[in-house]
Amino acid sequence: MNWLTLVVLPGAGIALLVVLARGLGFNAQPKLASAAEAGTIAHDALMGFHADAVALAADARAALVAGRDGRIALVRPHGDRWIVRVANGAKVDRAGDTLTVTIAEPMFEPVALQLADAAGWAARMEARP
């Protein structure tokens, strides 16, 4: 056992696989196909969550989903998959029709959503469920 077998060779193997994965096109940037899809993703991620209204971002790369119980789910991409968080009480900055939602969680990057009713959704998120 030495640094060659412990680190260098495995490191080279990892680099090979990662480059190959990228080269084969496994680097999708997902988009939400519809409001219904955003609702389903939120439903699957949050216990007892049932979508009532959905606001898809203009680029379909994120969404806000209002639940029947008052919770607002933020749906945003993570790699080629999706991440969901309850966004009630999150920090929300509005600039025109763009909302920037900042969840108080380490490593969770702020999410910008261009929405038709940005002001309305900002107000919804201020409310606690």
Next chain:
Amino acid sequence: MKLPDPVQMAVPFFILLIIVEMVAVKRGARGAYDWRDSAASLTMGLGSTLAGLLSAGIVVALAYWFWAHRLFDIPIAWWSGVLCFVIDDFAYYVFHRSAHRVRWFWASHVIHHSSQHYNLSTALRQPWTSFVSLGFLFRLPLFFIGFPPALVFFCAALNLVYQFWIHTEVVKRLPWGLESVLNTPSHHRVHHGTNPRYLDRNYAGVFIVWDRWLGSFEPEHDDEPVRYGIVKNLPTFNPLWTAFHEWIGIAKDVWNAPSWKARWMYVAGPPGWTPDGSRDTADVIRAAWEMEQQAAE
């Protein structure tokens, strides 16, 4: 008798099989890859190997201490190898079940479940803190019974190598009744699921019979695709956060706990436990889902 290290021998095949699976998926086989996810998984695997070396001396010393106080003298032979492999697999089942039911153990094991993908690279997504979460304790009884440490470590390594290939969506079901006896890609897909039906099921390493016997078995339902990951999926591919996020969560919870009982439960209770029920354990999620199912019928 010196036994070979099956893991070291298998590493080139791991890499080769990942390449084969990637190409198969690219050509239309069932499954998915994301280069960022695979990079995180493989980095976690390398880190796990290095971290394991740091603690190996203590684990081996403990093994020999228990073996020095053994109940029986068991030689290294084909029959003791078979027996050791089966008992070690049961020890793995007990460890694995505990790793999902006790947050201190889960803090390490969660790393393996933190990918939303299920492919051969996921198999290598392993914790860096296994020693801290005391997973090695579950094998100590084997040394105390009298199985030589070299034999136990050999069987444990074989068990690990077996578990690599079942992390795939490419294989649907195994033929010849093997699904009844062995842990298979299908059974282990269920184990990696966050669907309430699949949560905390199929803890087996090699033999699924332990789950069937102890009531933790759930078959894969073709009409309910598995959603992989953890209940609260990680928002980053950062290996450091992946490795330590649950430990940081435990530290914060213990620091802010309202009582000593709550502190104990944050460490030894099930993942998701809180004194006020503001988070959900697997049992709570499953119970809520079952109520919804009953209401819908």
